[in-house]
């Protein structure tokens with residue numbers, strides 16, 4: 001029982017980070033219908049920015065927001081200079097639908113190479129601001145540590161902010177409208193191109209946070225070839241897809257579900273099955289609930 | 303005044319409009335009628351900036367409206383209710399309305415406009431927090447027109463508001479369009495398959511045929527024109 005409870009805590013923490021990555025992927029998908037593999041690269045690059053700022057200032061609480069800004073800027077830059085011209089040119093023909101996907105894969109490769117060039121063999125170190133030693137409950141150390149609590153708090157705060165922005169503000173209404181119907185939005189006076197760039201920027205900030213938290217929750221250091229980031233990208237995608245790819249609520253549900261199931265598998269069956277299990281879950285959801293675990297049949301959720 | 307001169311529009315290799323010239327005075331309601339594929343939708347989409355013109359010119363007052371984007375034209379008082387129920391199904395009725403006034407960046411004015419729209423279409427007022435996809439066809443059309451009224455337009459482009467609606471609802475919608483035109487001094491370009499209904503409320507009529515103008519004149523004269531009757535009114 002105690003062990004199971006600990007496993008749940010570990011799963012929820014990891015899952016909350018996958019949720020952020022899934023949100024990054026869903027936001028880009030909704031605003032431009034692009035499958036954004038570059039999200040992994042944006043998260044990685046912003047995490048490096050975070051480690052550098054942490055090295056200079058010594059403060060995690062300065063490094064995190066600056067990394068988020070860097071992620072937003074890089075993501076908006078990619079949309080504006082690469083995807084926008086590409087999407088303007090490409091049409092509905094099958095081979096052209098692949099263009100943006102290939103482009104984001106290419107950009108992921110470019111970002112990694114640039115990081116390799118800049119950082120070489122040096123790794124970025126992200127010392128967590130809080131202890132990762134578990135709290136003691138009735139004499140036993142549980143999996144919940146100050147650090148895990150901080151991670152959950154940051155993710156929760158971001159989700160509240162995102163929900164408020166999307167549901168309560170004019171910007172949020174523009175973002176939702178532009179993703180549901182670009183044409184009616186333009187006819188209503190929404191500058192859809194600008195709104196799309198903003199959607200990418202928010203996605204970049206979410207991805208940057210996911211990257212920073214993934215690193216603090218994991219090894220505490222990052223390299224241009226970090227395996228933790230490949231996992232983050234893959235699990236983010238799986239979470240987004242099982243959440244229905246259209247919905248932010250779904251992305252969160254998908255991330256948490258995936259995190260918990262993978263933690264249980266890791267605990268009771270060992271690490272060799274984790275990757276396998278992630279894809280089995282993906283395939284199962286696609287077969288049983290193609291609209292995602294919270295998807296509404298035939299409709300899209302705001 | 304809307305002045306369209308020799309407007310030519312192509313969809314790739316297909317020429318949809320072959321040099322169309324139309325002139326509408328301020329405050330007039332003009333009905334554009336014609337069979338399927340006549341180029342009616344193309345005409346409206348070109349005027350609102352969704353489609354590109356190949357040749358010709360179009361001006362609204364001093365404003366050259368070709369080569370502008372829809373989102374800028376809205377800011378100059380030109381509002382287009384596109385073909386089909388032009389609402390966003392996933393948003394609530396209230397959000398659909400607010401969307402139309404977002405660019406004005408003025409919550410007070412937006413709330414005021416919303417009140418005016420609800421006064422005009424009380425059925426929308428009872429359904430403000432419902433999703434738009436729960437509305438009936440007629441209510442959706444009211445919402446589409448309401449959304450475009452939220453922008454306080456001077457030139458309204460309406461594409462087949464009667465499409466798929468029951469005769470009684472069509473009559474209501476047409477009456478609302480006539481009332482709006484008169485009470486707000488709007489200029490309206492109303493595209494319709496329902497030629498009789500449109501010509502009844504319109505001041506002038508324009509008959510499009512295969513991308514060219516076949517006849518034009520006062521709505522009353524067109525209603526009585528034997529050739530128009532035979533081809534478009536069915537009696």
Ligand SMILES: Nc1ncnc2c1ncn2[C@@H]1O[C@H](COP(=O)(O)OP(=O)(O)OP(=O)(O)O)[C@@H](O)[C@H]1O
Nearest residue numbers: 313316318336337338339340341342343344345495
């Ligand atoms: N996107 C497009 N690509 C290619 N051809 C098009 C496109 N849109 C319209 N057309 C063609 O242009 C011509 C005019 O079409 P348009 O939609 O303007 O007609 P319409 O008068 O609105 O017809 P309806 O009453 O059926 O709505 C048609 O021959 C149509 O096939």
Ligand SMILES: [Mg+2]
Nearest residue numbers: 342343344385
């Ligand atoms: Mg049409």
